[in-house]
Amino acid sequence: MNRKPILTVLGLVIVLSMALAACGTPATEPATEAPSEEPITLRWRTRPDNQAEIDVYQAVSDAIQAQLPAGITLVYEPGGAETSSYQDVLKTEIAAGTAPDVFWIPGTDVADFASRGLILNLNDLASQTPDFNMDDFYAAPMAHMTHNIETGAEGAGSGALWGVPRDVSTFVLYLNLDLIIEAGAPDPRELAAAGEWDWEAFYDVATRVRALGPDIYGYGANAWWGPYGVWMNAAGGGFYNTDRTACGLDSAASLEGLAFQRSLYVGDNPVAVPYGEDSEPPFMAGRVAMFQNGRWATPGVRANANFNWDVVALPTGPSGHMGDWLFWGAYVVNANTAHPEEAWQLVQRLTTAETQAMISELGTNIPSRVSQEAIDAFLTFTPPDNNQAFIDSLMDDPVAEGPLWAGSWPEFVAVMDPAIQALMTGQTTLEEFQISICAEANRTFNP
Amino acid sequence: MKSPHRFFALLSKLVTYVVLIGFATIMLFPFIFMFSTSFKTQRDTFRYPPRLLPREQLTATVPGYPEPLPLYYVTVEGQLQEYALVESNIRMGVYTDPDHPDVTYTLPLDEIQPTGGVENQRIVLYNNTQELLWDVPVDGHVVPMVLINQTAFGRFADPASPCDSVLQNVRLSEPVEKLTIHPGNYAEVTELQGLDRSLTNTVLVTILVMVGQLATSIVGGYALARLQFPGREQLFIIYLGTIMIPFVVLVTPLYQFMVLIGWVDKLVSLILPWIFTAYGTFLMRQFFITIPKEIEEAALLDGASHLQILTKIFIPASVPALATLATFTFLYAWNSFFWPLVVINTGNRANHVLTLSLSILRGRAADNVNLVMAGAAIAILPPMIVYILAQRFFVESATSSGLKG
Amino acid sequence: MKASIQLEAADRRTVILLRAAVIWHIVLAIAGLAGGLLVWLRAGDMLLWLRLPLGALLVLTAAASSLTALFVQRGRHSGRVLSLAVNYLGFLFCFLGGMHVLGMFTGIDSLASTFGRGIPYLGGVLAGYLISALGDRYENHPERRQMLKRVGKVVMLAFMATFLLAIGTLSGLLAVVRRFTSFLPCLLVGGGLLFGLMIWALWRRDSAVALGASTAHEQMLNGFLFLSPNLLGFLLFFAGPLLLSLYFSFTNYDATTHVSDWVGLQNYARLFNLTIAPLTTPDQPVTEALDMTVYDELMRFNFFERSFILGAQDKLFWIALRNTIVFCLLAVPLSVIPALFLANLLNSKLPGMKFFRAIYFLPSVAAVVGVALIWQWLYNAAVGYINYSITSAVTTINTLFGSAILDPQIRWLSDTRIALLAVVIMSAWQWIGFDTVLFMAGMQAIPRELYEAATVDGAGRWAQFRRITIPLLGPTTFFVVTTAVINALQLFEQVYVLINTEPPGGPANSTLSLVLYLYVRGFQRFQQGYASAVAWVLFIVIFGVTLLQYRRQRSGAYA
Incomplete structure (x- = not known):
């Protein structure tokens, strides 16, 4: 026997360790040297829905970079598009210490992040910034953004500021005009203009379209809290009681909204795409007349719809309002950031009127700053022609998508969602739902 | 007497093949669907009834219209023609004669005049309600009818002579199409989700896991099969027992361990914990104990070290077992999803493996089935190729060595 | 004469080396003890689960070192074994620690960024290998064979070198060397050298002889050495986490706030907290029957004409457990039974069987994520192929026979009663091929003579299958069923990708599996203590089921 195997093994070890050595990261080198004038790297993240959005945010990042003093480098990282895991991933990263300095989160999640101590209270920094004025933004999101966990106070002077809203959006109904005309139904846009667009008119249009064939549906919406919340809101109810400290799902008004929604899915005349089925593919395939979704769905419809389409505001409910949501999300600052002041600067620059104009030009959302100028600009981003529908909803006293400060929003949804699912698929009746849902x-509320 | 026997033998063969082909179709169809959809245009994916082959609607330029117009099949005078859709959403009225309510006529609303003029239109009692009467031309004469419904038609015209046109329902018309293939979907999805990087990451991770696992399994299996040391049997039993422990039991502490040593979000976390498996060691040990002891003893007498015996005798003798283990490891490493999902951040695209990219792609390109299927094909094709190449080892020896335990 | 002089000379060196080893171990023992005390007394803010093993490890090192010093001093061989073990572990620690500090592990990331560039050169390496393998074909032409081998080797080496260059080995190496300027890598390398030196000192043949080593001892050391990579990795990445997970399950560990308090059996108590209450009428509202501040309604049942309601504190856990068991009870037979029949068909000597076998196996090699994405579209209620084929079949039957069967229009993924079945069908489809191949392997081990004898006796194919194949396939069936059950109980990926709802496991929790529930608890709500308790319950279920099957196999139930 010779020494060859040993040589082979040695050679292998050398090759392997060389390969491993190849991994010596040049990127980590600067960290060890030159601590005197430390260059700052700020990372920020949003949840984009498509490549076009990623490109715009990258452009925003580049534009802000140009305004920043030397020594600060901005890095934009697009987050995942999965609706739920985006937030979960952020929490994991904060726990592991790898999260970005500034990031966007949806309004519902602000409470969870704040009460876990994962995001920074920006109040002190903001009070030293004379240019920053809370009144520039829509009031309802701002009230949630200033919720003080200890005192429960909200609004200016509460001692808390968790972030600055990035944008707002509302629900509308995307219309397949071809189907509506073919069914001989009245044009919802004209009904809305005449002030006759209520639940009854909506149901009538849906019924007529549904009569076109067994595979044609009058209405479609996806199964999450947004769509079903609208019917409760429009009837004057909602998820919570008025001071948001307990469940309000079994109030008479909430039940009235749910009863109407249930009649769309089960009963003698179900007009909607079955509850739980994704409504987007059949809508794109031209088989749904009215598809309830937010502004974020516009790029997809533009790209895919092979029919005449437009949007209309949601029908008015018994309360006299549409009950639409004011969807919003905010830029917040990582509680463990090494550069809180620079991060706050970045948050401000990300929410200036100029930046918001850049983003809303994409047509997927509405600026969070209250300004007629911004709204006028928004109206020009067609199609859809009837952009006014979004603004009408915005002006019709929408319910702000809200963090649940008095409890755990994920736990609350985990109870509410399956119960509504059972209700809308006809497994439970409204009476059964009402008995135990709030108990x-x-x-899930704090004791 | 022999011929019925033969007949039944033939019949049983036939039934066998029918059953086998039936199952083969079920097994293959999802993959066929994946490949065909990955070559479709986006609009071709949302269709009912669904069709397997990728198609695209044909268009034609019609004089007087700047844009090319889509073609549909239209029946004119009993003949099937290819006409272009020149106008849609023409409002139509559905009329019926109150005396013969079972026959309806669908005509454009604006071509119909009110019976008796606009000023004093005639009224008739129909279904217990007062309805207006309209003059509807039928076969050359005018019949007063009631309007019972409205709908919309499209105008289809002969591209050669646009004056020849027909009205009919657009939604129910059959479009004229041709087969087309869009391989561009693959490039697009690669660009969209950075699949090229995911692919090289997956290849790198898979190779390193394979090499590492083979190395530790070979030496470990050799020790358990051939070297005497105290506690060997007990260790072997513990190894065997742990094969049963589900991975999820380890996820939480393993994740915390990765946080502790700073490997979260790093590719090394997908490699190092996976190269020490009880299963591989067990498999190699099972194979090594079948190798006769005589050759090894002779070599030992010649003064060969155990390492030399392993590399010179055992490894060459166990190529089938190694190929088996390598293939299993390849498939496992390539297809693993739960651990990458936990340990690699969705934001860090540079460190994604294919399975992770795919699950994100599903959210990002929800309405682009063609792209999602192209991505799935990129992830599924390499293991299929490896399997087809390694089939011989894989199926014949692998499974039986697993059964000896 | 000459030999004895050499021995004497060597002996003096051995004695010095052994002395040095004793001193080294005494130093090591003191250092270990001091380190252990330091960790225990000073690192108060360190988490308990971290502090305890670290301290224990250091104290253990100290104890082993002092024992080693004692034994080596007395000239006992066990001293050599212990010393080698301690030094080997120390060397590994320094070596791996050094690699870690030098960023070689995390550096795989940057290797990955350049790796793509190098892949074509790997093709060249493969070509070189093929050339040298070609040489084996010319067994009768030794010269040609030799030449091909050499050319192949040169090609392989050349491409390997280009590959290493292309992926940036050189710059990486330089970066590593530059990092040696800091203190920690130097310390670790120095420590590693010392440990290595000690290993050499005791591994030497002379030291072995001096301490009275036998061949059995050598074999033992070799055995441990060969097993050590696997065993250490196994301890670090498997056994350690396993114990930690058991510990976590007794705490309220929260991964975002890093709170970790010992709560005893509280997690398990919450999981298993059930209550039964009598009902006055079968449809009495749950709010009257149960204390809704703690319990949720799980189910109602009749027992001796009286109605009862079963409540649970953690309803979702029980729902997940039920779904997992239902899935297992459906998916395992649905994959195993067809596989048994297919294997029997494929085992016949008809032409083309290899082709079919290959096709049946294809689904098992594909990633579950990819497969689930495909099936998601096949299942689509509106435009999917499955409903389309059902509709076509129903229409065909109706027109052929004039019947009036209703088109079921199944909503595969959104109907709470169907969704789990959809997961079952997809999983069974993916598992059938694997099970078939396992059964075929088992069938090939059955002696052909048995069938021949049976044919002579006039037994038909079905009788042969029942009387010979199934009984003799017992061990295979046990293996197939057991692995299928273990797989089925760990259902996660299929649901996570196929049923994409928020919260996961929809519609209305009808597909929530135990592992998915664990994922939600541990990685969406970050209650990792609670999640660990769920994991251990799952483990116990799997263990129990496997044990039960093992017993049944022993008693011949699979025969």
Whole structure:
């Protein structure tokens, strides 16, 4: 026997360790040297829905970079598009210490992030910034953004500021005009203009379209809290009681909204795409007349719809309002950031009127700053022609998508969602739903 | 007497093949669907009834229209023609004669005049309601009818002579199409989700896991099969027992361990914990104990070290087992999803493996089935190729060595 | 004469080396003890689960070192074994620690960024290998064979070198060397050298002889050495986390706030907290029957004409457990039974069987994520192929026979009663091929003579299958069923990708599996203590089921 195997093994070890050595990261080198004038790298993240959005945010990042003093480098990283895991990933990263300095989160999640101590209270920094004025933004999101966990106070002077809203959006109904005309139904846009666009008119249009064939549906919406919340809101109800400290799902008004929604799915005349089925593919395939979704769906419809389409505001409910949501999300600052002041600067620059104009030009959202100028600009981003529908909803006293400060929003949804699912698929009746829903949901509130 | 026997033998063969082909179709169809959809245009994916082959609607330029117009099949005078859709959403009225309510006529609304003029239009009692009467031309004469419904048609015209046109429902018309293939989907999805990087990451991770696992399994299996040391049997039993422990039991502490040593979000976390498996060691040990002891003893007498015996005798003798283990490891490393999902951040695209990219792609390109399927094909094709190449080892020896335990 | 002089000379060196080893171990023992005390007393803010093993490890090192010093001093061989073990572990620690500090592990990331460039050169390496393999064909032409081998080797080496260059080995190496300027890498390398030196000192043949080593001892050391990579990795990445997970399950560990308090059995108590209450009428509202501040309604049942309601504190856990068991009970037979029949068909000597076998196996090699994405579209209620084929079949039957069967229009993924079945069908489809191949392997081990004898006796194919194949396939069936059950109980990926709802496991929790529930708890709500308790319950279920099957196999139930 010779020494060859040993040589082979040695050679292998050398090759392998060389390969491993190849990994010596040049990127980590600067960290060890030149601590005197430390260059600052700020990372920020949003949840884009498509490549076009990623490109715009990258452009925003580059534009802000140009305004920043030397020594600060901005890095934009697009987050995942999965609706839920985006937030979960952020929490994981904060726990592991790898999260970006500034990031966007949806309004519902602000409470969870704040009460876990994962995001920075920007109040002190903001009070030293004379240019920053809370009144520039829509009031309802701002109230949530200034919620003080200890005192429960909200608004200016509460001692808390968790972030600055990035944008707002509302629900509308995307219309397949071809189907509506073919069914001989009245044009919802004309009904809305005449002030006759209520639940009854909506149901009538949906019924007529549904009569076109077994595979044609009058209405479609996806199964999450946004769509079903609208019907409760429009009837004067909602998820919570008025001071948001307990469940409000079993109030008479909430039940009225749910009853109407249930009649769309189960009963003698179900007009909607079955609850739980994704409504987007059939809508794109030209088989749904009215598809309820937010502004974020516009690029997809533009790209895919092979028919005449437009949008209309949601129908008015018994409360006299549409009950639409004011969807919003905010830029917040990582609680463990090494550069809180620079991060706050970045948050401000990300929410200036100029930046918001750049983003809303994409047509997927509405600026969070209250300004007629911004709204006028928004109206020109067609199609859809009837952009006014979004603004009408915005002006019709929408319910702000809200963080649940008095409890755990993920736990609350985990109770509410399956119960609504069972209701909308006809497995439970409204009476059964009403009996125990709040007893169950109230346990997700803080004792 | 022999011929019925033969007949039944033939019949049983036939039934066997029918069953086998039936199952083969079920097994293959999802993959066929994946490949065909990955070559479709986006609009071709949302269709009912669904069709397997990628197609695109044909268009034609019609004099007087700047844009090319889509072609549909239209029946004119009993003949199927290819006409272009020149106008859609023409409002139509559905009329019926109150005396013969079972026959309806669909005509453009603006071609119909009110019976008796606009000023004093005639009224008739129909279904217990007062309805207006309209003059509807039928076969050359005018019949007063009631309007019972409205709908919309499209105008289809002969591209050669646009004056020849027909009205009919657009939605129910059959479009004229031709087969087309869009391989561009693959490039697009690669660009969209950075699949090229995911692919090289997956290849790198898979190779390193394979090499590492083979190395530790070979030496470990050799020690358990051939070297005497205290506690060997107990260790072997513990190894065997842990094969049963589900991975999820380890996820939480393993994740915390990765946080502790700073490997979260790093590719090394997908490699190092996976190269020490009880299963591979067990497999190699099972194979090594079948190798006769005589050759090894002779070599030992010649003064060969155990390492030399392993590399010179055992490894060459166990190529099938190694190929098996390598293939299993390849498939496992390539297809693993739960651990990458936990340990690699969705934001860090540079460190994604294919399975992770795919699950994100599903969210990002929800309405682009063609792109999602192209991505799935990129992830599924390499293991299929490896399997087809390694089939011989894989199926014949692998499974039986697993059964000896 | 000459030999004895050499021995004497060597002996003096051995004695010095052994002395040095004793001193080294005494130093090591003191250092270990001091380190252990330091960790225990000073690192108060360190988490308990971290502090305890670290301290224990250091104290253990100290104890082993002092024992080693004692044994080596007395000239006992066990001293050599212990010393080698301690030094080997120390060397590994320094070596791996050094690699870690030098960023070689995390550096795989940057290797990945350049790796793509190098892949074509790997093709060249493969070509070189093929050339040298070609040489084996010319067994009768030794010269040609030799030449091909050499050319192949040169090609392989050349491409390997280009590959290493292309992926940036050189710059990486330079970066590593530059990092040696800091203190920690130097310390670790120095420590590693010392440990290595000690290993050499005791591994030497002379030291072995001096301490009275036998061949059995050598074999033992070799055995441990060969097993050590696997065993250490196994301890670090498997056994350690396993114990930690057990510990976590007794705490309220939260991964975002890093709170970790010992709560005893509280997690398990919450999981298993059930209550039964009598009902006055079968449809009495749950709010009257149960204390809704703690319990949720799980189910109602009749027992001796009286109605009861079963409540649970953690309803979702029980739902997940039920779904997992239902999935297992459906998916395992649905994949195993067809596989048994297919294997029997494929085992016949008809032409083309290899082709079919290859096709049946294809689904098992594909990633579950990819497969689930495909099936998601096949299942689509509106435009999917499955409903389309059902509709076509129903229409065909109706027109052929004039019947009036209703088109079921199944909503595969959104109907709470169907969604789990959709997961079952997809999983069974993916598993059938694997099970078939396992059964075929088992069938090939059955002696052909048995069938021949049976044919002579006039037994038909079905009788042969029942009387010979199934009984003799017992061990295979046990293996197939057991692995299928273990796989089925760990259902996660299929649901996570196929049923894409928020919260996961929809519609209305009808597809929530135990592992998915664990994922939600541990990685969406970050209650990792609670998640660990769920994991251990799952482990116990799997263990129990496997044990039960093992017993049944022993008693011949699979025969």
